Amino acid sequence: MSEDVLRMGLVGAGQWAHKVHGxxxxxxxxxxxxxxxxxxxxxxxxxxxxxxATxxxxxxEFLQHVDAVAFAVPPAVQAPLATRAAQAGKHLVLEKPVAPSADEAARLAQAVADAGVTSIMMLTFRYDPATREWLDEVHRTGEWDGGLAxxxxxxxxxxxxxxxQWRHDGGxxxxxxxxxxxxxxxALGPVVSVEQVRFDRQVWxxxxxxxxxxxxxxxxSMHTPVFPAVTDFAVHGPHGFLAFDASGDATSRYAVLLDDFVRLVGGKTAEHPLxxxxxxxxxxxxxxxxxxxAGG
Known part of the structure; x- marks a missing residue:
């Protein structure tokens, strides 16, 4: 960083690179x-x-000119390139899913840990103040029986x-x-098991x-003709039903993500909840x- 400004490079040229990252x-x-x-x-x-930018x-050569790299590419492209970037000492803004497989995600995570660089995931909902307020209320109230989305x-x-193609393949x-x-x-604590799965007519x-x-x-589902999209979350229990509509503006959420990212890099902090x-x-x-x- 120079004069408190983080020099960033962007990998990818698709929709999110043009509309959000760039x-x-x-x-x-x-x-x-x-x-x-x-x-x-x-x-x-x-x-x-x-x-x-250049x-x-x-x-x-691209890596030589930046302090940090934001990725806006498919997971199969992101994982090996982000690993190389981490090994070169570059901080990372990573898209989800982070890799095409758990093994490749583990290799990337190990490279980040070995290099001691900062990383942050594009789990954009989590940078919205409204999301944080809902989660705070969920945790403050406690004793929920379950949740739904x-x-x-x-x-x-x-x-x-x-x-x-990766979106159409993975749905x-x-x-x-x-x-x-x-x-x-x-909201409800770490997920430790997948109890049941059904996939029918492009709906999970x-x-x-x-x-x-x-x-x-x-x-x-991403094959249901509905506008605007339905993005509902809720928890339920003895205290009632606490709902949350996760619709919002990706641009403002991304600005909060960058706030967190710059603060972490400036403070030489590698760990973040996301x-x-x-x-x-x-x-x-x-x-x-x-x-x-698959029945595995």
């Missing part, structure tokens, strides 16, 4: 978008223009994501599963067991869900 880094008072990299050099150049064709959107019916489980499982886990039904002995149920270890926990949970569906 503009967010360029607009934040304590970050500067100085470099971009993508598999297509012309795409890297387009994103670079968002912050008057596009690079060589990833290792409903996420219905038509995202994968939209042509703007037709080139996002709602891969794309929004990390958000949903993270928030249920944060997942029953989770928490360390507290409570159960939560999640229903997920760092790469959280990504690894969620990746293992995704694996359990797919194993349960």
């Amino acid at each position: 503009p967010g880094i360029a607009a934040h008072p304590r970050t500067e978008l100085v470099a971009t990299w993508a598999r297509r050099p012309e795409a890297a150049a387009e994103v670079a223009a968002l912050g008057k 596009p690079f064709a060589d990833f290792d 409903r996420w219905f959107s038509g995202t994968l019916l939209d042509t703007k994501y037709e080139n996002s 709602a489980l891969a794309d929004i599963g990390p958000h949903v499982f993270d928030l249920l886990d944060a 039904h997942v029953l989770l067991g928490h360390e507290t002995g409570r159960l939560s149920a999640a229903t997920l 760092d790469v270890r959280r990504g690894l926990h969620l990746q293992r949970l995704l694996g359990r869900v797919t194993d349960q569906l």
